[in-house]
Amino acid sequence: MQEILQTVIWIIAIIFAVTVAEMIRELHTFRVREYEVISPKLNGIKKNLQVVLLSDLHNHVYGEKNKKLLDEIRKIHPDLILVAGDMLVGKEDISWEVAAQFVEQLPEICPVYYGNGNHEQRMKEQQEVYGDAFFSYKERLEKAGIHFLENQTDQIKIAGRTIVVTGLELPNSYYKKFRKHFLGKERLEEMLGKGETENFQILIAHNPVFFQDYRNWGADLVVSGHLHGGIIRIPGLGGLITPQAKLFPKYSGELTKKEESYIAVSRGLGSHTVNIRLFNEAEIVALELKPEQEKEEDR
Template sequence: MKKLLKLLLLMIALYVFLYANNHWIVMTERIYESEKIPESFDGFRITQVSDLHDALFGENQDKLIKKVKKTNPDAIFITGDLIDSNRYHLDQSLMAVREFVKIADVYYVLGNHEVAINQVSKIYEALEKLGVYILPNAAVWIERNGERIAVAGIEDPLNGVDTERMLDMALANVPKDAFTVLLAHRPEKFDIYVKNEIDFVFTGHAHGGQVRIPFVGGIIAPGQGFFPKYTAGFYEENHTTMNVSRGLGNSMAPFRIFNFPEIVVVELKTK
């Protein structure tokens, strides 16, 4: 009887552990300083949502929506894999986006799963109807008090177009001296972002390494294999900084371990 009770308690503890690791959204705040950031954008808050993979957080995504609203963003960036190609449920993910656009302007680039499911046009159309700025190898400007920053986005290279070529298209009309933010799904292309001298890059895709070993890091990430280099946080080289979000959902494995779902807030500061 005691062994049965211990087994039951162990199973309950394991369930609670896995549930928390996969449903308890954490918010990570970071500050990015640069002399190129216009004074009007000092304190500008960007909330990044990445790799939802059709996951559900509360009824009608209410937990995720409340968490994003609490960050008080000036802009919301969605960096791909809004849906999952293995369990495509666009309407479920759009529940969150439908409320995001009421909080702040929303900008979106697709990930490899949107390309894999071959529903890119449908997803773009649905998001545009909601008022989302989609960035298919393109750039837009955000203006404040006569000053502006460029927000560029590239699609996923699974579409058959080289990342360098997509960046050329996205940045074609962006002057080199403009402070430029890039939305891109894949962190493993960091060397290309550095080569193009992009100021700040928002990426996801790595899922934080899926299983994280405390004080060590992630174990595996798509596009990087075992013990990946880019899984979470800031990475800097030359004049380029990249933020990698651990994301929200799962795809290649059913559980996240020591790797809570994450939304990231980056606050811009004029140096």
């Protein structure tokens, strides 16, 4: 009996050690995750578009000034980079310098559009705590060529087609824990105006929870982050928990299509406070935007 008990203890110890080692590895590495987005609104485009989605860096560093990240992004040869927020850490005693050093290098690669996450939004709204930190950060990045979209829309002409990019800025109250939040198409139209109907509409929306509302508003592609992949991912079930302490979120780190709309949710590039990742590698998301006619020709 004692031998069996010792064997069980050894097995538990080994499993624990392997799990801890894997968690440490995942906190210091990242991967590139590729998805395809196919839409009739892209018919007639002269080439498939390569779009990089970045989110939730939280001041993490991969190589000097994030050289490893930059090198991987360059290998993708993106036409567009979309930043879905939380590149810094919105805490009073933490500098945004690491995030700024990385993000300000991105316009050397291609156009960059940035939508605020809850960390940027917190700093923006609570000037009595953070002073002008967010505005200094934003000013520096805008000087580098970053396009901030704070409930704003821009149109980009790429490969013979117009792509519309909108950045949703949700009030910080929408990120409070243990509360049920409502958004709706009407509220989105108040903040953003009506969604595009003719051209391909991208919506940068840090919080993926409201995908149904984003669809109803008119988004063809939503790019989000915020949930850090659910922190721990369980095969067959997805992410375990959200920052708002909700178990098994519907969208936490994947590409989902519903009718003609897609949502791509980044698992993020960093972490904060709860520094845990398990079966949930940090990631750069590479989206290939393709016309529907190409899909039909491939059949």
